[in-house]
Amino acid sequence: MKIAVLVSPAVHPVSGRPCAGEADLAALALAQRLPGELQVWYAGAADDAALADYLARGAGTIHSLNLSPDSDVLSALGSALQGVDMVLCGARSGGGDGSGLLPYQLAEQLGAALLPDVLDLSKSDRQWRAVQALPKGVRRTLQASLPLVASVNPRAATAPGWSYARLQQGKIRRKAATGAALAPVVLEPSRRARALVAASKVSGHARMQGAIAGGDAKAAGVVVKQGDSVEKAQVVLDYLRQHQLVDF
């Protein structure tokens, strides 16, 4: 089985220096646990120093697709990853616009299933079973068969500690690539969700009263106490037909 892990430099929140992204590190660590031939890929314009953290934390060799900073990595990655059975990447990058869209686009391009926000991956029969992280600690099991793309949650696994020796032994193999120009990113303020407003301010009790208490109220319902069950059902059916809620 061929596994590819996609990594990209994150921006350190304090110093702004390039460093390893948490989610990408988790993807690397998760992939190291799986049986198969592991390849680490990067696409973009980062220099060696920006990728150093991944080498120091056990990436071994990084295959880099050199692209200009303003080009889309999707097509270059898509063609490089043809024939790969499983693609793992962080749920979202720690740098750039961090939209988290790449795994979806990549899965579409490769014709592979997408397992989003994965905490764990294991094989069951011919399928791959993933534990997905949902908000508030909820977990869900997903299943898919190869080929698949999984975006990995930052808490999925911990990569080996930072080691100078691994950094020295690590290699970055660079290859020129081309990609379509990126659509310019338009930033706009996010809209605040509007609070829901009730259609009427009458209390629930009053509305129930209006619905069941016969008499003068316009919306008043009918309380049927007479007759057998068929006759009572006929009244309900008539009501539903009158309001076009059933069409028979």
Place this chain on the structure above:
Amino acid sequence: MSFSLAHALTGLFWLGALLLLGGLARRASLWQQGHSASVSWLGLLAMPKRYFVDIHHVVAREPAVARAHVAAAGGGVAILLLSALNYGLMLYQGWLDVLLVLMAAVMLLGARMMQARRLQAPPRLSQGRWQVLPARLRLFALGSLLAAGLLFAGPQMGMAGQLIAVAALLMLALGGAELALGIGLGWPMKHAVAGLLHLAFHPRAERFAGKSSDLKPLNLAAGELGVAKVEDFAWNRLLSFDACVQCGKCEAACPAYAAGQPLNPKKLIQDMVAAQSRGTDPAYAGNPHPGREAAVVVKPGEDIVGSVLAAETLWSCTTCRACVENCPMLIEHVDTVVNLRRHVTLSRGEVPGKGSEALANLRNTDTVGGYPLAVRYHWAIDLDLPVLQPGDQTEWLLLAGEGAFDMRYQRALRALVKVLKAAGVKVAVLGAAERDCGDVARRLGDEAGFQRLAKANIATLAQYRFDRIVTPDPHVFHCLANEYPAFGGQFEVWHHSKLLEHLLARRAIPLKADATPLPPLTFHDPCYLGRYNDGFNAPRNVLKGIGIKVVDMQRSGRDARCCGWGGGAAFTDIPGQRRIPDMRMDDIRETGTGRVAVACPNCTAMLEGVVGERADVIELAELVAERLA
């Protein structure tokens, strides 16, 4: 009869000499596992001075034992030399026999004193073969006494003389075996041969010429990544482990051992001996690393950490140098701890606790705590402290260090600046250009990170013109003064205690004139100021200068106990029975002063972190600032 006894002695002497040489050859083959080291053969000439002066400085702190050793060892060496002359070279002179009898009596006395001490041996001493050594030496001395006496008294002893001769030869053989076989079989008397060679080929020979406490740089470009296996030690480092006499003075001084953390420096050295001898030496019979088994399983070819030594043992060390300070054999424990750590950090990347986070912060932000560099001098925003721009000039450059990010220590820094300004000292800071000095990185084994920071700092400092650097952080002080020169950074660095002492002595600080006597307090010596740099007097003189009496703790000055922060121990945080700062606070309570003066941001944080009732922790500069007129 006397004729045959003399020949027997000659035979015995040469047999012993051969066994000793054979044993030495065997031991040397173990030392040869290590890699080569640049040593000077002149060290052999310097050996007597190192023995009688440098070792004496340490041993004389325990006078009774020192006297016993002078008698036993002096007598023993004299016996061996006289025997070599009289019997080895077959001179058979009567007057040499008289001298022999005298020296044997001296050695007998020394061995007797040693034996008496062993009756009530302090727990730090190793048992096993060490416990019976004085008795064996007594046997040897008595044998020498009887044999030489008999030969001098001549043949008129008759039958009794023959019996005594046989007894003396037996005693000499039994006691002498200890001397002759010790080096080869790793018995206690190994220390005599290995110890002397260790003095000659000491891995830190510069310590005999003056203070030497800096860590030595790794040649990273040549692929040096610390010590993984026995072969990665220098041969003279392996030799230094064999010098250990298992006296346990390091054990008694070690703060981590006292706190019940799994580190006993004596055992650590013996673990190294076990690793290099592949477990062929007699089993260790001293206290184990607290909470661990004493027995080690040596697996030749495997890494030291993880086989003979647990990683927790390594990370418990605070690098406080109390062990090195107390070692009568001048073994450098801290070098070994850091060399082993370097392998674990650089090759394996396995730094426990918050240590790896601290190292990541240093890589990403150039600060230990992960702070933005631009906020380092925020505490000085209203103090009108000039921030140097490249090319600017100042008399004193103040490096605040990592303490500048700690709100408690910022009070001390403000006090220091206030005092310096009152004294008219022209001082400026680097502002956002100041990076961490790399102390934590280096002690946690991240030599690559340290060298990066050191080179970057040296390049930064080269852009400014200043006369001297002053810092209140002893770790910054030690790094810049002692460890940056190896990377080409030559600066005159003063700890602020020295500057304050200097200013007080010149009466440059305007002090309040009122005569209200100040309550006495105690002073906690920072390891990196005291033991690392012999800065014992300056802080005490400062306190004296502002009229405060210092009540020293029982363990102060050279014997001061560490606060528990050093060597990144506050980050790796290996669990023990107690916390080191709690024990130090007990020491402070014992003085009954209720206040302790400190001179280091890290000691401040550790001692203020003690929970419950505790003494007030006040920085030296704060005390001076209080007395400003």
